[in-house]
Amino acid sequence: MATKAKYVNKALDAAVPLQHPMKIHEAMRYSLLAGGKRVRPILCIASCELVGGDESLAIPVACAVEMIHTMSLIHDDLPCMDNDDLRRRKQTNHRVFGEETAVLAGDALLSLAFEYVAAKTTRVSPESIIQAIAELGSAVGSEGLVAGQITDICSEGTQVSLSKLEYIHVHKTAKLLEASAVVDDVLDVTKSSAELGKTAGKDLASDKATYPKLMGVDKAMKLAGKLADHAMQELAYFEPARAAPLYYLADHIANRQN
Structure with missing residues (x-):
């Protein structure tokens, strides 16, 4: 890596x-x-x-x-x-x-x-190449990253459902990094700014929709583990040597500390 x-x-x-x-x-x-x-x-x-x-x-x-x-x-x-x-x-x-x-x-x-x-x-x-450019454009546009960001902004100070929270994070971070988004929410309330390298507690101060706010820290971490496990199960269809870096990434994302 x-x-x-x-x-x-x-x-x-x-x-x-x-x-x-x-x-x-x-x-x-x-x-x-x-x-x-x-x-x-x-x-x-x-x-x-x-x-x-x-x-x-x-x-x-x-x-x-x-x-x-x-x-x-x-x-x-x-x-x-x-x-x-x-x-x-x-x-x-x-x-x-x-x-x-x-x-x-x-x-x-x-x-x-x-x-x-x-x-x-x-x-x-x-x-x-054209297909790759089209996929990138879709991922970042009004039905992708921007969609997640505007929904996040409009959800500040409100009680959101799990489905809406998943929509925000899936679109802001992309589906492959959904587990990372859950862990990021948890780290925001459990780590210091020095440990994270960015301002800690910002989500709480802004009253943003987060997984710890919706379900608590423990359940949020269990969800992150479940998502990582699901990703690893999907990799079982591929040759182990080629899949090894992605196994590592899934484990790293679910267990990272900053």
């Missing part, structure tokens, strides 16, 4: 060179290269390898997914959204570069994600 993360980091660094206009590229690089677990791009690469592909085939889409994820974090931290000051153990983008630049940095990363897939993908049919 560490080797895959290094490969992703190297590609991301090259994808956003420090060039004119300097301020926007500084802001893009600040958040994109701030660290993080790189779970999403690693998941993308491991999934490609699972069905017989190799790392080089998957890296453009893997980087695009991380660009989109970083955009969502930059925008999510803005004063008009969650108004957060800490992300990945650093000041949030808007605290360093200002709100206007942070918005534009997120916009630029979103645009770059699609450009990167189109320009950098090789040894793949044009039809498959």
Whole structure:
């Protein structure tokens, strides 16, 4: 996993060179290269390898997914959204570069994600590239990430059902990372800001819809374990050696501490 993360980091660094206009590229690089677990791009690469592909085939889409994820974090931290000051153990983008630049940095990363897939993908049919771009667009748009975000915003201060909470997290984090969303909710109320690298207790302070709020910490952790177990069961259909990285990811996501 560490080797895959290094490969992703190297590609991301090259994808956003420090060039004119300097301020926007500084802001893009600040958040994109701030660290993080790189779970999403690693998941993308491991999934490609699972069905017989190799790392080089998957890296453009893997980087695009991380660009989109970083955009969502930059925008999510803005004063008009969650108004957060800490992300990945650093000041949030808007605290360093200002709100206007942070918005534009997120916009630029979103645009770059699609450009990167189109320009950098090789040894793949044009039809498959178009399909990948369409899937990315669907995942981030008004029926995907944005749908989850707007439902989350509209649910603040209200009592939501389990089905609505699942809708929020499935759309904000994607179905493959639903277990991670449950664990993230739990960590928000059980860990400190220093341990998390971001502001702890923010969901509670904002009266957001979360799994611990709805069902309690213990039941929420049991749900995360159940989701991870289900993911592992799905992997049983594949060759064990190829599925090994995804087994590791499922276990890591369900048992992570930050």
